[in-house]
Amino acid sequence: MLLALILIPLLTAAVVPLAPKRSVGQVALLGTLVALALAAYLTLGRDWSGPDAGRDLAVSAPWMPELGLVFKLGTDGLSMSLVALTALLGPICVACSFTAVTQRVRTYYGWLLVLQAAMTGVFLARDMILFYVFFEFTLVPMFVLISLYGSTNRKAAAVKFFLYTFTGSVIALAGIVYAAWFNANRVDAADPVAKALVAASPDLVLGRWTFDLASLQAAASRFMSAETQWWVFLALLCGFAVKVPLVPVHTWLPLAHTEAPTAGSVVLAGVLLKLGTYGLLKIAIGLCPAGAMAWAPTIGLLCLLGIVGAGLICWVQTDVKKLVAYSSVAHLGFCVLGLFAFNDAGVQGSVLYMINHGLSTGALFLCIGMIYERYHTRSMREIGGLAARMPIWATFMVFFTMASVGLPGLNGFVSEFLCLLGAFQAGDVWRSHPLTVGGTGGNLGPYVAAIAGTGMIIAAMYLLYMLGHVVFGPLREPHHDEHHSASGGAHDAEPRLPADLTAREIGVLAPLAVLCLVLGVYPKPLMRMVDPGVKEVIAAVEGARTQRPATRPVAEGDAGAAPALATQEAAR
Amino acid sequence: MIEKIGALWPEIILFAAACIVMVVGLSPTAAVRRLCAPLAGAALIVAGIVAWFTTPAAHGPLPMLPLFGKTLVAGVGVLLALLLAGTPDREYESAIARGATGYDPIRANRAEFWAFFLFSLTGAMLCAGADDLIWLFLALELTSLPTYIMVAVSTGRNRSMEAAVKYFFLGALGAAVFLYGFTLLYGGTGTTRLFAPAGEPSIASILAAQAAGPGINAVAMTGLVLSFLGVCFKIAAVPMHFYTPDVYQGASSAVAGFLAFVPKAAGFFTILILAGAAGWWGSSPVDAGGSLPQPLHQIVLIVAILTMSVGNALAVVQSSAKRMLAYSSIAHSGYMLVGVVAGPGPANAPYTSNGVAAVLFYLLSYGVMNLGAFAVLASLERRRADGSADEADDVNDLKGLCATRPLLGWTLVLSVVGLLGLPPLLGFWAKLPLFTSAISSNEIGLVIVLGLNSAVAAYYYLRLASVALLESPELTNDTVRSSPFPARAVAGLASAVGIVLLAAWPLNQWAMQGGRYQRVEPLKAAEGTPPARVDAGAPAAR
């Protein structure tokens, strides 16, 4: 089943180049719809709230035994929700490109589908290297999409995107490998703690080379010293923080977003950025909870910088797409802030934020793409007051902007509020740690939340500024004919679009709007679905908080570690 | 003595084939002349099979290295034979075909070229199986001397001459350096035997004894260092890298592809053998097998870092695809040296901790991926007004290749993306063991440098890939055409298939076998007697 989620888009991608040019889009759409149907069946068709939900879906096959690799796919509610998001954005990205992409369509849809497969794989992988393979492989399709179908500065943007994230993740790979080495060489399988762990879950492989996610997490979180964890976490952070992106490693994002084609931006905002947060959540924190705790104050500081700084930067943009791109930096700041609060509200909020941001910002990019398709500009100086020309579009735009602002009743609010609440509650998390830069003493929760809260105001400032310029105000349009003659024959081939949205475009936006509303009013199913995953993360951190990890090879440290194990088990 | 010959069957076969080819290639009948390449290929296949079945485990620290090395050389050699198809005498043969001139054996190079090709591969194989300094020296020279000629005759243009003269003279300088190193090594230990059965004196066991005792003797250590630096010429490592881009660019693409693999393989076999003799003994803080003896370890480390950094930095600024690949070849040597630094880990270390296995697998992967890239270059040419052809060289020659020649284009994309090390292609699976083994030996800094260098490399590889994949083809009269040698494209295709599939095939099992390491026991000498004295008493085992 899980394999099918990856294979369906891949196979479709293989079929797409063979399809006749006219029906390439339809074929791709069909493939993504099938994948969506499967994902919907898996997501809705079962109860994900149990701790072992989804275990029966796991796939495991021997792969490269010499390297300790296993082709292992698995899922839980948390992963599944992100898979569902990916699957949902799949057909939307395909459908939104029917008129936008008219050249080299086969390549386009092929890579789009490959990208979907890779992203799905990231969320399903339960082997670190498999995760890394998918994680890295997302770069290639995105690189192609940006550099072939983007706008003027696309090549530089694509290269920057690729190199920046590649560099980060190579260092993350070093961290992953270190963890694996640690498990193989620093963990003694005969150790009582290790034995107890294996007894509790027989799948664990301790004391041998493996990249199995659960095993490495058990080994590293239990046996690795806090200081080592700090380093390993730093390595992983290099990879994931770039992807998120956290300030100050965010500068590839505005560029990539601005230059990417619409579907690329949607995927980028909707899913690709979530790979970073997902990596932090599922991999990094689980692997080195103590390291994560040590890093939390610094990361919190960076998040605040992102929320406030990137927000203010949004406010002075004239390029709509860039504005929304920078807003992603600010929004993801909330998401990571909640995550590093390490409490239920924060982590729940963070996970919801991943999904909600995917929906609302993805939709905003769609809206902007529709404008770009019509006017071939994104500058707020050239377009404005489009509500008069395109009322339906304007309605959607206002709706999604409000979702993005975090208006209660829409999806953004629930997650944003929970993230803030989490940060507020997490008084001791933001406190200084011996290994931390930038932390101070005292309960900083309220202050952190208050500063982050100004992000709500700033979000209102820049998003309404955008609405005020683009949607409202007196109508401003660039002269159509000029553009068409200037850009030569390429555009003549394009089907002329009506002033307001077509039925197809409405069909693309409507599901997102419905979901935004539903998740805002009735987030309960989703919250229940991701809850076990959230609890797992919190348990890991709680475990590290209550227990001092053995600093030396555990042969001597049994006595101390055994009760710690008991508490850990109790926490589960 | 006779059992050593038993271990040399593959080399003997290649040698015999070389002799046959030398005769066949002189035949006045074109069809017979053309048998050279098929004969060479067949000989390589046979030699590979024979190597697989007959090569015995050697004494010494890396018992399976000969087996691995020989089969690897034979395997990649087959592909190289495909790649080199049509290289010698191209213009001469076409002149004969046009009837412009008759056949004159004096003016033909084909026979020598293919014979030298086989000789060079023989040398590489011999390197893998060497257990004596003299043998090693001869094998290295056998590997490289033919290549000088191959470069010189590869295109018949001035550039090839220039490449050959640089290659030859600098090669001689390099050879002198490692020869002097070998000399000192002999001086410091009193024997040229690298490995010997347990209890018998050999460089490995004597050095082990020295390391266990007062520390490795300075002369021997100087010898090791100089040998290493000399062999750096073969693997194109800093500081012996200067020739690489000029030679690769001057030689035809096919020969450049050959140069990027065969001498490099021979060089790495040599380095591994020397390192094995020196022993990964050092007091490494980790519970791996330990590191190389101290100054050598640091020197290899420095060379590794310099090599990858310099190679990548220079590759970034190139506009000639061949030069770019040449510099990247330097960088890849640097990556592989990481595995040498990491060492094989403790006895029976898993693949993940075995740097030697990592080097071997990387060598294999590099051979395959690099071959693809050069095969594509060799398959493309620009016709000049006079009908002669220049091989594609500039990056822009590759514009839109995926659109105009999908097969070649995708081969190129796969090769360079593979070389870049992007999962899930072969390059990643080659780099991963380097990561794991280096971390196993606690070389975390080196791993970070390796990672950052991969990122730098990504820049120019991406450029190559995107030129081929994303740019639209140039539509001018001076178009790039395919060269008339489908065998080259076949070689490229084979490599592309390898890049995708080899990772799944249990080749790393093979590399792991090849990298198996057993620690050399120190020579048990009478207390207080210097090892050399003992050796001096024993007659040379030869």
Added chain:
Amino acid sequence: MTHLLSHLASVALAASPPAEGAARAAAPVLGRVVEGPWTAVLIPGLPLLAAVLVALCAAGRVRSKLPAWITVGCLAGAFAAAVQTYLAVVHQPGLAQGVRVLEWIHLSWGEKPGQSFAADFGLYLDSLTMLWMLFVTGLATLIALYASEYMAHDLGAGYNRFYFAFALFVFSMSCLVMGDNLILLYLGWEGVGLCSYLLIGYFYKKPSAVAAAKKAFIMNRIGDLGLALGIMLTFVQFGSVRYAEIFEAAAPYLTLAGEGRIGEIPLLIQLIPVLFTVGAFGKSAQLPLYVWLPDAMEGPTPVSALIHAATMVTAGVYLVARFLPLYQCSTWALPIVAWTGAGTALLAATIGMAQFDIKRIMAYSTVSQLGYMFAGLGVLTSAGAAYHVFTHAFFKATLFLGCGAVMHGFAGQLDLRKLSGVAFMKGWGIVGLAMLVGCLNLAGFPFTAGFFSKDMILAEAFASPTYQALGWVLLFTAGLTAYYTFRVFFRVFIGPKFYEPGDELHAHDDHGHGHGGAHGHGDGHGHAPAKAKATADAAHDFHPHAPGWAINVVMVLLTVGSILAAYPYLISWVPGLIDASSARVIEVAHGGEHAHGTFFGYDPHAVMYYVSAIVGAVGIIFAFVLHFVGRTGAATAKADALLPVFGPLARWAQNKWYVDEFYNFLVRVPLLVISHVLHLADKLLVDGLVDLAGFMPQAAGRGLRRQQTGALNGYAFGMVLGVGVIAAIGAVLLW
């Protein structure tokens, strides 16, 4: 309706003498909630239904008044449900009723209290809630009816949009008021903000409207942040966001406060109401966040009447009243509320005196009256504040709708210098009368509802020993209020008949009303040069169109309502309701001696009627003298009669004390500068560093490339040098 009337009658019969002597009901039980009537769900439900239906109309491109009828019908239904629920609630005095509708946000991470977070769509029904919902739904129904005519020029997309936001507003407002937890309140809070944004920006082609809408939203967001932080702090301190549980958890502190041991209450608990206050000030337009409200008058007048006068802006008052127990646990919260309220009342009144735009004057009067309400809360007469909310809702709606009728009739003309004697024009009688009633209320003319409610606050201020000064401020403001209110009335509605139409003729043309002459003269789009001429031409054959039946009916009903709003005072209806809810004031023991403030030795509760009546009368007389006596139709100069007297002060007031400019200079401009600096730093520094890092290999490559000279000897030299250096390094390492 009949139920309600009979109920009121029964309350009246049972009532003891008004105000002071009102029998205090038993203290409400705050921690308990019993199952309430399901009909309560209809109160938010029907407006939501209306919003959905109107949205469907919009999707179906309906171009009739259907949305208006849908909305009016649903709102009327909601009002009926509110009455029904009210009766059910007062049936069980002192006991809140709850209705659970839908689970919303649920989290739990343990069994212990405080280890779960639950916010549902649930209703909390007590008498405070119902007091609010009665006038919200009632007024909303009437104003929706009014707007059906008022907005008729925009039939089609705009009409649908208007009613969608209108219905959504009522829904949000019901969530705000009826929600049983702070999160739902917050939903309503931001929801009304959104509707306010949409409606202020209704004329979205006008940049000023767009700017005003944005300003409103952002100013509100600033307040919302305070509220949100308050909510979080509440949750952290009390372990819940549900009212019932909060009150239960806060009970010990309340006891402490009641015993005068307020100093023993933890600081963070005391901080909660302060944070709430920030939210309340944002929503209810108090200092320093009031500046959005006057600008909000860019919206259609019914919106100004409903949202920006009668209902939404009282949400802050509701919040404070709802959490009065917490406020009483805080040392600073109530003084802040009181003094800010009084300050705002005075400031807004001074600005109001100097404006010429009648709608703006009304807006400033709203700000000012809201200040009264907060001052009332601050001096601990929650009943007075709530009653003032109640009366104000009626008379201010009347006033706004009157202004709206004028604006509608005179093509957007709102300048009091350009209108005169409107009440005497044909068809404008009802409007004139309604305005008179409204103005009397606002001015605090004796025996009007506004008079009574204002008195309750004034009297309580003087009665409190610490708020004497505040009482004087409020009293002075009452005089100013009377002056500026009647300035409007005397200038616009009576006196010689005169008018100049406004400049919205074009707008009407655009909407196809057919005052078409203007277009023929101008060059189509060039507004600026053609404008004066066109306006003159248009003015020439302009006829004010008198309000139609819907407007008149609503005006009449509202006028009657404004008058009748005095009646509940007589029966102490509001104090009764307040005392049965969480807004009940807790008696604080003042260390044995119960100090009482006096008004020159008299009991302020007894004499305030007379004092405020006199003050009001003085204000009206001033207005009469300055703006009516001797004014001829064209005598516009007298409009700023007060200006020379006060010199620059008056000019400053006219310019709204330059508060907007001050904010702009102090907050917006620096922020803008910071943003630009950040943007630049991001581009140049952060990204520059990245580019530099990316450039480094290239630079290194360029440098190294120079060594690749192609010369054999050079290469040899390089190799030998390299070997030498590395061998030397090795030697150094060895020794």
Added chain:
Amino acid sequence: MIGGTLVTLLAQGPIPADMGGVTLAHYLVVSAVMFVLGLVGFMVRRNLIIMFLCTELMFQAAGIALIAFSRFHMNHTGQTFVIFVLTVAAAEAAMALALVVLLFRRKETLDGAAWRELKG
């Protein structure tokens, strides 16, 4: 001096008597000097033939050292090695001359610096 140091470094004990007054160190010094001369010559001379002769010089330097070590260690391996070295040197010489002839035909010069079309 140098010789003494070297011998000490080698930790070989007393100098064998039958080497007479000339110690291993002397040979090694000669060999090292020859090697360095070769290196320097290779770097500074531009005539291809001279450059090649310089490499020969280095090879022969190694040969001297080999023979000295061989004598020192009292085994014949080193001398065997020298024979192979000489053979290889001869092969290289043949190749070098062939190449030089080839090059001379192309450019009519023996200057190594004439060949610098490839660079960068």
